[in-house]
Amino acid sequence: MALLHVSRRRLWIALVLVVIGAPAYYAAVMYSPKADESAYTFDAAAVRLLADSLPGDKPSEIRFENVMAFEFAGAMVVAGDRWRGTPLPVYSYQLVYPQQTVIVDTAMPRSMAKPDFMVPAYDDEAYGRVSAALPKASLIVITHEHMDHIGGIASYPEPARLLPALRLSREQLAHPETMAPAKLAPELVAGIVPLQYEQMLAIAPGVVLIRAPGHTPGSQMVYVKRADGREVLFLGDIAWHRRNIELVRERPWFMTALVGENRAQVLPELSALHKLAQSNPEIHQVPGHDGEVVQALVAAGLMQAGFEP
Numbered sequence: 009m010a011l012l013h014v015s016r017r018r019l020w021i022a023l024v025l026v027v028i029g030a031p032a033y034y035a036a037v038m039y040s041p042k043a044d045e046s047a048y049t050f051d052a053a054a055v056r057l058l059a060d061s062l063p064g065d066k067p068s069e070i071r072f073e074n075v076m077a078f079e080f081a082g083a084m085v086v087a088g089d090r091w092r093g094t095p096l097p098v099y100s101y102q103l104v105y106p107q108q109t110v111i112v113d114t115a116m117p118r119s120m121a122k123p124d125f126m127v128p129a130y131d132d133e134a135y136g137r138v139s140a141a142l143p144k145a146s147l148i149v150i151t152h153e154h155m156d157h158i159g160g161i162a163s164y165p166e167p168a169r170l171l172p173a174l175r176l177s178r179e180q181l182a183h184p185e186t187m188a189p190a191k192l193a194p195e196l197v198a199g200i201v202p203l204q205y206e207q208m209l210a211i212a213p214g215v216v217l218i219r220a221p222g223h224t225p226g227s228q229m230v231y232v233k234r235a236d237g238r239e240v241l242f243l244g245d246i247a248w249h250r251r252n253i254e255l256v257r258e259r260p261w262f263m264t265a266l267v268g269e270n271r272a273q274v275l276p277e278l279s280a281l282h283k284l285a286q287s288n289p290e291i292h293q294v295p296g297h298d299g300e301v302v303q304a305l306v307a308a309g310l311m312q313a314g315f316e317p
């Protein structure tokens with residue numbers, strides 16, 4: 009009888025846990041709300057006009073370095089996906105012009121690549137090539153102020169050498185806490201003139217910054233029109249993987265809470281990008297950490313592995 013009593017009590021506890029736990033699990037892991045579609049628009053015609061507004065040659069090549077990869081689970085990337093391992097490669101991009109280069113995102117040093125069990129591989133040589141390319145670039149921009157994008161700037165040993173090329177927005181500079189554990193050198197903070205723009209800003213022939221706050225306050229997309237007219241749109245981490253845009257589904261709540269992301273801002277951006285992919289498939293969208301997308305662009309001849317030496 010006593011045994012039966014205990015097991016019945018356990019049954020009740022289990023039932024209560026399920027009744028409380030299941031909705032909590034659904035809300036934290038599975039649920040992605042519907043986007044307010046009117047809250048963000050992507051004006052492709054305006055972006056293209058701006059891309060053509062600055063005189064001079066557009067970039068002939070888009071190159072990249074794959075410095076490392078985080079190992080996540082699918083359920084951490086897209087709300088409702090399976091708990092199956094999925095890589096999040098970390099990239100730096102180099103736009104190559106006849107007379108100059110522009111760097112978009114700078115990855116991060118090995119010392120910041122933590123925790124170890126979530127970083128199965130790190131390529132020191134690739135990071136070395138990113139560091140070597142930084143002081144040679146005529147412009148350096150980041151999609152947002154997170155360590156895996158700004159880390160290469162923050163840990164560069166001679167920060168003053170980067171100052172002439174560095175373009176960080178007012179919003180990116182206003183949030184050092186979002187950069188942690190990366191930290192900008194005092195001479196960069198003191199010397200940099202912040203970029204200020206409302207919606208879009210042409211920074212080089214064929215290159216336009218597009219404001220997209222939400223993942224972080226300083227998040228922006230980088231549109232690139234190559235010299236041959238082909239178009240690439242770097243999304244930063246509005247989406248980690250293409251599936252976020254295909255399904256218009258956010259990261260799960262527990263991840264957005266961890267990142268400190270504003271989901272109400274990101275969801276309409278995912279929706280606008282979903283529409284853009286349908287109306288303008290020739291604009292090749294590059295999520296922040298999707299190796300399959302990058303490999304497809306390599307196969308299509310739009311990107312090349314390895315920075316120009």
Ligand SMILES: [Zn+2]
Pocket residue numbers: 154156157245296297
């Ligand atoms: Zn990232």
